[in-house]
Amino acid sequence: MEILIRNGVVYDPLNGIEGEVMDIAIKDGKIVPTEKVDPKEAYVIDARGMLVVPGGIDLHTHVAGPKVNLGRVMRPEDHRVSILRYIPGRRHSGSGKTTPSTTVIGYRYIRMGYTMIIEPASPPIKSRHTHEELDDIPYVDKAMLPLFDSNWFILKFIREDARDKVATYIAWLLRTVKGYAVKLVDPGAGEAWGWGRGIGISLDDEIPGWGVKPRDIIEYTLDACIRLGIPHKVHIHCNRLGFPGNYETTLETIRLTEKFPILDRPIMHITHIQFNAYGGETWGNLRSASEELAREINRNPRVSIDLGQVIFGTQTTMTADAPYEYVLYHLTKWKWSSTDAECECAAGIVPYKYRKKSYVNTIQWCIGLEIALLVRDPWRVVISTDHPNGGPFTRYPWIVAWLMSKRARDEVMKKLNERGLRKCILPSIDREYTWTEFVIITRAAPAKLLGLEKTKGHLGVGADADVAIYDIDPREVDPSRDYEKLIKALRRAKYVIKGGEVVVKDGEVTRVIYGSTYYINPVVSPDLEKSVKAEIEQWFKRWYSVSLSTYEVRIEELRSVKEVKVISRV
Amino acid sequence: MVVEIYVKPRTLFKVPVYASVLRPDTFVGKSPRELTDVYVLEGSKKVPLTELFDIEYQGSVPSSVEEITLHLVGDFSKVREICRRMTGGNVIIEGDVGAFLGYGMTGGRVIVRGNVGDWLGTHMCGGFIEVYGDVGNYVGASLPGEKPGKGMRGGIIIIHGSAGAEVGRGMRGGVVVVEGSSDALPGVNMRGGTIVIEGDCKGYPGLNMRDGRIVILGRVDDIVPTFYIDSIAEKVRVKELGREYRGTFLLLRGDAMADISCSGRLFISLDKNSHLRYLTELLGW
Numbered sequence: 128m129e130i131l132i133r134n135g136v137v138y139d140p141l142n143g144i145e146g147e148v149m150d151i152a153i154k155d156g157k158i159v160p161t162e163k164v165d166p167k168e169a170y171v172i173d174a175r176g177m178l179v180v181p182g183g184i185d186l187h188t189h190v191a192g193p194k195v196n197l198g199r200v201m202r203p204e205d206h207r208v209s210i211l212r213y214i215p216g217r218r219h220s221g222s223g224k225t226t227p228s229t230t231v232i233g234y235r236y237i238r239m240g241y242t243m244i245i246e247p248a249s250p251p252i253k254s255r256h257t258h259e260e261l262d263d264i265p266y267v268d269k270a271m272l273p274l275f276d277s278n279w280f281i282l283k284f285i286r287e288d289a290r291d292k293v294a295t296y297i298a299w300l301l302r303t304v305k306g307y308a309v310k311l312v313d314p315g316a317g318e319a320w321g322w323g324r325g326i327g328i329s330l331d332d333e334i335p336g337w338g339v340k341p342r343d344i345i346e347y348t349l350d351a352c353i354r355l356g357i358p359h360k361v362h363i364h365c366n367r368l369g370f371p372g373n374y375e376t377t378l379e380t381i382r383l384t385e386k387f388p389i390l391d392r393p394i395m396h397i398t399h400i401q402f403n404a405y406g407g408e409t410w411g412n413l414r415s416a417s418e419e420l421a422r423e424i425n426r427n428p429r430v431s432i433d434l435g436q437v438i439f440g441t442q443t444t445m446t447a448d449a450p451y452e453y454v455l456y457h458l459t460k461w462k463w464s465s466t467d468a469e470c471e472c473a474a475g476i477v478p479y480k481y482r483k484k485s486y487v488n489t490i491q492w493c494i495g496l497e498i499a500l501l502v503r504d505p506w507r508v509v510i511s512t513d514h515p516n517g518g519p520f521t522r523y524p525w526i527v528a529w530l531m532s533k534r535a536r537d538e539v540m541k542k543l544n545e546r547g548l549r550k551c552i553l554p555s556i557d558r559e560y561t562w563t564e565f566v567i568i569t570r571a572a573p574a575k576l577l578g579l580e581k582t583k584g585h586l587g588v589g590a591d592a593d594v595a596i597y598d599i600d601p602r603e604v605d606p607s608r609d610y611e612k613l614i615k616a617l618r619r620a621k622y623v624i625k626g627g628e629v630v631v632k633d634g635e636v637t638r639v640i641y642g643s644t645y646y647i648n649p650v651v652s653p654d655l656e657k658s659v660k661a662e663i664e665q666w667f668k669r670w671y672s673v674s675l676s677t678y679e680v681r682i683e684e685l686r687s688v689k690e691v692k693v694i695s696r697v
Numbered sequence: 698m699v700v701e702i703y704v705k706p707r708t709l710f711k712v713p714v715y716a717s718v719l720r721p722d723t724f725v726g727k728s729p730r731e732l733t734d735v736y737v738l739e740g741s742k743k744v745p746l747t748e749l750f751d752i753e754y755q756g757s758v759p760s761s762v763e764e765i766t767l768h769l770v771g772d773f774s775k776v777r778e779i780c781r782r783m784t785g786g787n788v789i790i791e792g793d794v795g796a797f798l799g800y801g802m803t804g805g806r807v808i809v810r811g812n813v814g815d816w817l818g819t820h821m822c823g824g825f826i827e828v829y830g831d832v833g834n835y836v837g838a839s840l841p842g843e844k845p846g847k848g849m850r851g852g853i854i855i856i857h858g859s860a861g862a863e864v865g866r867g868m869r870g871g872v873v874v875v876e877g878s879s880d881a882l883p884g885v886n887m888r889g890g891t892i893v894i895e896g897d898c899k900g901y902p903g904l905n906m907r908d909g910r911i912v913i914l915g916r917v918d919d920i921v922p923t924f925y926i927d928s929i930a931e932k933v934r935v936k937e938l939g940r941e942y943r944g945t946f947l948l949l950r951g952d953a954m955a956d957i958s959c960s961g962r963l964f965i966s967l968d969k970n971s972h973l974r975y976l977t978e979l980l981g982w
Contacts, residue, residue, distance in 0.1 A: 203842035461844055 128627055129154050129164045132594065135174030136601055138566040139181065141574070141585035145563050146601055151179065153592040156627035160588055170629065172622055176600040180566050181584050182242025182593030182625065183523075184573035187362075187398050187433050188514040190232050191260035191271070192249045194445050194474040197464055198226040198515070201476060202443055218636050219265075225443045225515040233265035235521050237631055240595025240620040242642070243268040243573075243583060247310055247362060247398065248447050250274055250468035252673065254304035254680050261644055262686040266625055268593075268642035270307035270577075272362055273300060274447055275348060277317035279470040279670065280663060282337045285347050294351035294697040295659040298649040301357075303679045305646035305688070307577070308359040309348055312447035313366050314341040317473040319450070326450040327370045330379055341366050345383055353387060353394060355649040355695040358578020360394045365403045369451050374416035377403040381420075384429040392575060393428065399435025399513040401495035407550075413487055414550040415494045421501030431507040431576055436495035436526050437488065438518025441480040446516060449473035470670050481518075489547030496529055496536065497551065500558045505567040506575065524617035527569070530560040532610040562601045578691070579645070592627040595620045643687040651697045700724075700756035703768045707751055710775040712740035713795065714749065717778040721765040721786030721805065728758045762786040762805070769794075774814065780807055783824065796833070799826050802852070815861065821871065823852045831858035834880070837890075839867030845905065845955075846888030849873070853937060862899075865892045868909065872937045884911045887961065891935055893942070897969075906952050906961035912942060916969045924951035924963055926976045933964050944968060947976055 130153040137149050152164035189195055199206070206222040211231050213220035221231035236244060244267050249257040251273045261269045275281055275297065284292040297309060315334040319325030322335045330342040345363065352360040365380050367373040377397065384395050397403070406416035424430055444455060449465050452475025456463035464476040481488040495517070502508050510527065514520040528535045533556075540548060548554060560568070574584020582591045599616035606613045619634030628640055667675045682688050702724055715738040723735060735746040746752070759765050762785035773779065774793040783802040790807070796814035799807055799821055807826045815833035818826055819840065836856065837849030848867035859877030867886040875883075878896030887906040894902075897915035904921050912933050930946040947970070949963040965973060 201842070204840060205842070207840065207842075 129169035130592070130624060130627065130629065131161070131164050131166055131169040131171045132174050132179060132596065133171055135177050135179030135596060137179045137586060138562055138601070139586045140563050140567045140571045141580055142587045144586075151586055151594065153594070153624065153627050156592050158586055158588055158590045158592055172596065172629075174596050174622075176603070177621060178562075178597040178599050178601055178616070179586070180240070180595050180597070181570045181574075181586050181590070182595050182623070183240050183569045184243040184245075184577070184584060185236070185241055185511065185520060186245050186396075186509045186573040186576065187247045187435075187511040188244050188520050189246065189248065189445055189516070190244060190264065190514070191229070191246045191269075192257040193253045194248075194447075194466065194476060195226065196256070196260070197466070198443050198445050198476050199223065199228065201462055201464060202226055202478060205441075205443070217638060219639075225441070225519050227519075229260055229263040230265060233267055234636055237266040237623055237625065237636060238619050238634060239521070239523060239617065240597065240623050241267065241520075242593035242595070242623070242625050243270075245269065245307070245577070246271045248272065248274055248312055249304075249306070250447075250471050250474070251278070251300055251304045251306075252469055252471055252671070252678065254306070255684070258305060258644065258680055258685055262641070265639050265641055266630055266636075268645065270645040271305070272308050272310035273304050273306035274312055274472045275300075275309050276311045276314045276344065276447065277334075277472050280666065281344065281348065282318065282334065282339050283666075285339050285343050286337060290347065290350060291655055291697060292659050292662075293347050294354050294695070295651050295655050296663070297348065297351050298355055298651045298695065298697070299656060299660065299663070301646070302648050305644065305680050305682075305685065307645055307647050307691075308357055308362050309352055310362045310364075311345060311348060312364040312472065313368055313451070314344040314363075315339070316341075316366070316448055316450050317471075320473050321467065326454060327367050328450075329366055329376055342383065345380060349384065349387065349394065351697075353390070354697050355651070356693045357647060357649060358392065358691075358693070359396065359576055362396045362398055364398050364446070364448065368402045368446075368448055369405075369454070371405045371407045371409055371413045374404050374406055374419055377420060378423055381423050381427055381430050384427065387429065389428055392578070393431035393507055395429060396431045396433070396576060398433050399511065399517065400432045400498055401435040401437065401491060401517065402513075404494045404498060405490075410487055413490055415490055415497060415552065417494050417497035417501060418552060421498055424498075424502050424507070425504070428504075428507075431509070431572075432498065432502065433509040433511040433513075434495040434499055434526070435511055435513040435517050437481050437491040438512055438522045438525070439481045439483050439488070439492070440518065441478060442518055443476065443478050443515045445474070445476040447472050447474045449475040451475070452477050455479060469672060483542050484544050486544045486547040489544040490550055492539075492543065493548070493551035493553040496526075497553050497556065499530055499568070500553075500556045505560075505564040506572050508568050509573050509576070510568050523569070524614045527560075527565055527617060528606070528610040528614050530568075531565060531606040531613065532608070533557060533559055534607060535610040559607050562606075592624055594622075594624040596622040641686055643689045644685050645689045645691060647691045647693065649693045649695045651695050655697065698756065698764055699766060700754065700759040700764050701766050701768060703751075703753040703755070703770060705751045706771045706773065706776075707749060709772060710739070710749075712775070714739050714776045715778050716746070716749075716776050717781035717800075718746055719767070719769065719776070720780045720783040721762045721767055721788065722784055724765055724767070725759055725762055729754055774812075777814075780805075783807075793830070799824070812858070818849055818852070818854050820847070821849045821852045821854070825852060826854045828854075828856045828858065831877070832856050832860045834861035834863055835866055836860050836864045836875075837868055837871065837873050838863060838865065839886070843867060845886035845907070848886075849890065859896060864894070865890065868892070872935060874935075874938065878915060884909065887911070891937070893935060902965075903952060903961055903963050905955045907956040908960045910962045910964065912946070912964040914942060914944070914966050914969070917965055917973070920949065920963070920965070920973065921952060923953040924949040925953065925959060926979050927962075928980065929967070929977070930964060947973060949976075
């Protein structure tokens with residue numbers, strides 16, 4: 128199908144285009160030079176006075192996998208209030224607000240103009256389930272990050288100080304379960320939790336039974352990822368998440384990267400940093416530590432972040448940081464689920480309500496925005512709510528509005544806890560994001576952090592034809608004043624083109640298509656892989672409930688696969 | 698002035714019908730001809746109310762809810778959500794009714810001369826429901842997944858027959874009286890209000906209750922071990938109904954698992970429950 132987008136106001140930071148009026152031509156799912164498309168035969172979209180940007184990429188959103196499914200089971204009251212009706216030929220039915228069903232995830236993302244999502248925490252042993260669910264999410268491209276934080280093989284190889292084996296194991300596992308990058312959740316906490324410990328485990332606490340410290344896990348995996356040449360290196364949820372005073376642990380984690388060289392892109396992605404930026408000693412004197420963190424991030428170009436912005440209302444927290452969910456359960460006293468995934472990790476789920484009048488929740492809300500506004504380089508900042516921990520992904524337009532308009536922030540701050548606001552610096556920050564910066568933090572930066580900047584996140588020739596067109600004219604609308612208009616436009620895109628097909632028109636889906644699953648295939652030396660695999664096989668027989676042959680997720684099991692091959696130095 | 702409205706199903710329904718409009722509030726200021734723009738769901742299809750039911754007025758067009766007496770005559774066992782969010786008036790049902798009767802109702806009287814399905818009086822805030830037949834599970838309950846205490850908030854439900862499991866689940870106020878027997882777990886997650894079961898109970902009354910009263914006049918198969926024996930009571934008064942139950946009751950307090958203050962009270966007839974007599978020995982301490 129040939130598509131011609133006429134006279135749109137294009138923002139494409141990766142190609143240095145800032146608000147130029149130009150045409151964009153699409154042929155066979157790729158963006159091509161305009162002369163290659165015949166305007167008489169093509170489907171012409173008149174985008175006069177509309178914002179044309181690449182499709183959005185969500186770097187951190189819990190949308191698939193066993194714990195998401197358990198969250199759905201745990202929250203029937205969340206599904207009763209939001210039902211999407213079946214429209215023959217156009218969409219399936221579904222439900223759910225904070226824990227939507229698979230099809231609803233696809234519709235809500237594509238309606239906002241997002242075309243790629245990353246499921247950031249999947250236990251490797253449950254990968255088949257995660258992939259089945261990802262396959263069922265329509266429209267968007269997706270990828271999955273397996274968890275390595277308390278993996279017995281990693282712990283074993285670190286204890287043996289075998290750096291090559293760590294790297295080879297990571298390469299083997301990513302290929303076997305079709306993952307895209309390494310995710311570390313509160314390194315070591317899952318394993319310590321198995322012994323009833325691990326609540327607030329810090330970088331230098333020993334993991335019981337292994338003699339390994341969380342610091343070692345981060346360092347060894349980071350080293351392995353750099354040597355493997357994986358584009359998105361370590362995606363890390365820092366230790367002591369959610370505890371007052373945890374910003375020091377986060378700073379220490381950031382400083383671990385200093386031994387490594389500065390590469391073409393950040394080597395450590397600190398995810399939902401809002402939950403890791405608390406100062407003070409107790410919940411009573413909690414304060415925002417965003418200044419300290421932002422200073423360190425500005426200084427150290429090896430680190431990128433996503434926000435983990437809090438949205439007020441009842442949300443479902445689900446994380447592989449099982450000990451923290453135990454703490455949260457005793458705070459909320461409602462529902463709690465805690466699971467252990469064999470030799471790999473643990474997980475917990477607790478519904479939690481963020482209240483505007485709460486001292487702690489007010490500070491949480493401020494921290495996310497503060498860090499985004501204090502970090503000067505937008506190429507290392509990505510929007511996220513850590514869906515569904517901080518809030519549903521459907522609230523991204525509001526976060527964009529808060530970042531682009533001081534007035535929008537002030538409007539919310541009027542209703543917040545005053546004592547909490549005094550512990551934050553957000554009221555005194557005047558910075559407002561520009562249109563270019565908005566496109567960077569939602570599109571270009573995540574594409575670059577994932578190493579997909581050749582095909583995703585831009586509108587240059589050769590890119591995938593993932594385009595979002597919003598009914599808002601950046602030359603006329605001042606988002607700082609008319610933030611309501613901005614929210615309205617971003618909530619439902621005028622048109623969305625995915626893979627060269629128009630799938631959204633006037634904010635409604637028109638048809639169902641399915642995207643691809645990306646996975647990474649690091650090639651390591653065959654001899655090394657053979658010896659490591661022999662070692663894995665032995666342990667598998669001894670400790671796992673499944674056999675090695677059923678562990679692998681084969682390509683033919685997935686709907687559509689895109690392999691990213693990297694040649695490594697291992 | 699009293700207006701009698703008779704509603705009869707035209708056919709025997711094969712699929713569930715969601716008829717939340719079958720309540721006195723719908724008919725205020727509406728003549729029979731004006732009812733054509735009132736819709737119900739038959740399965741997943743939207744159908745005019747008059748297509749499924751024969752509606753007959755005896756009297757003029759009603760001007761307020763209190764004037765209306767709605768008679769539902771026939772088999773309504775597939776019809777759900779009758780009297781949803783009803784605010785006043787009288788409803789008399791001659792026959793069986795489906796689930797969700799009186800969901801979230803705030804006032805008025807409903808009398809059923811037949812059996813009722815599950816979820817009777819869910820989220821009820823006020824009003825009066827009397828059932829002459831048997832009732833399914835979850836009387837005066839909260840919906841699945843909701844926090845404890847989100848169930849029935851006020852009003853009175855009297856059941857002359859027996860009831861299913863989880864009577865008054867998540868209840869916070871009001872009175873439920875079951876004159877027959879009930880299945881297991883009455884008053885689970887209860888936060889207030891009164892439940893009276895005049896017949897037998899299958900067991901475990903008041904699991905995870907934090908406040909409120911449960912009175913059981915018949916035999917209880919077993920009680921939750923997290924209840925403490927408090928004293929022996931001679932009578933229990935239910936003020937809202939003006940009833941008084943006399944006899945020897947074991948007064949237990951709990952549930953210790955829900956709340957350390959143990960404000961929930963369980964009155965269990967000692968005469969019918971000889972297997973619980975050992976609890977009286979603990980009283981001497």
